[in-house]
Amino acid sequence: MQLATGIVVNGKVVVEGLDLPEGTTVTILTRDNEPAVKLSSKEEAELLQALDEADAEEGISAEELFARLQRFC
Known part of the structure; x- marks a missing residue:
């Protein structure tokens, strides 16, 4: 998954x-x-720290997330 601006x-x-x-x-x-x-x-520093922490966490791929969410549809 990518994020782009146009x-x-x-x-x-x-x-x-x-x-x-x-x-x-x-x-x-x-x-x-x-x-x-x-x-x-201060708020910006806290947000950047939270993003860094989120990036450091092990997660699942977008495909896995969407597959799991499909169970609720």
Whole structure:
């Protein structure tokens, strides 16, 4: 799974530097018109630490996660 940012040009999402095979299924997440979240220096440090801790944890692949979630559908 990848995360990429792009813009809409003539009704199509354009992502620079990302080469996906033809027919690849993608998910688009759009931002609301809500203002950006502002974090204090302390909050940002805590968030970055939490992300580092999450990266260090052993996890499962996205495919395994989706397979497990399918059991609930």
